[in-house]
Amino acid sequence: MDTKKRNSLAGKSTGKSQSAKYFASNPEARKKKNEYNKKYHSTEERKNYREELNKFNRQTEGYGDGMDASHTRGGKLTTEKRSTNRARNGKSGKSTKR
Numbered sequence: 001m002d003t004k005k006r007n008s009l010a011g012k013s014t015g016k017s018q019s020a021k022y023f024a025s026n027p028e029a030r031k032k033k034n035e036y037n038k039k040y041h042s043t044e045e046r047k048n049y050r051e052e053l054n055k056f057n058r059q060t061e062g063y064g065d066g067m068d069a070s071h072t073r074g075g076k077l078t079t080e081k082r083s084t085n086r087a088r089n090g091k092s093g094k095s096t097k098r
Contacts, residue, residue, distance in 0.1 A: 053069040053077070060079050061079070066081060067079045067082060068082045070085045
């Protein structure tokens with residue numbers, strides 16, 4: 001294999017968010033956070049929320065089409081690109097500060 005064409009950064013971490021660094025160095029805090037998330041996501045409200053999105057997604061094009069079920073501001077469901085839905089409000093993991 002020609003080594004000139006290989007990506008020298010492949011398999012190497014290029015950075016972590018502040019929260020990822022914090023939880024990596026504080027295992028007790030990570031444990032507490034995971035316990036909270038487990039409790040929160042097992043509530044009936046969250047189960048119903050996921051059920052609603054999954055049902056809607058099945059009724060449209062289904063899974064594997066690169067689209068997500070997304071709540072609009074009016075509370076209605078619509079489909080949109082997965083990358084758009086998950087990147088809303090700067091939650092992409094990239095810093096918006098410059």
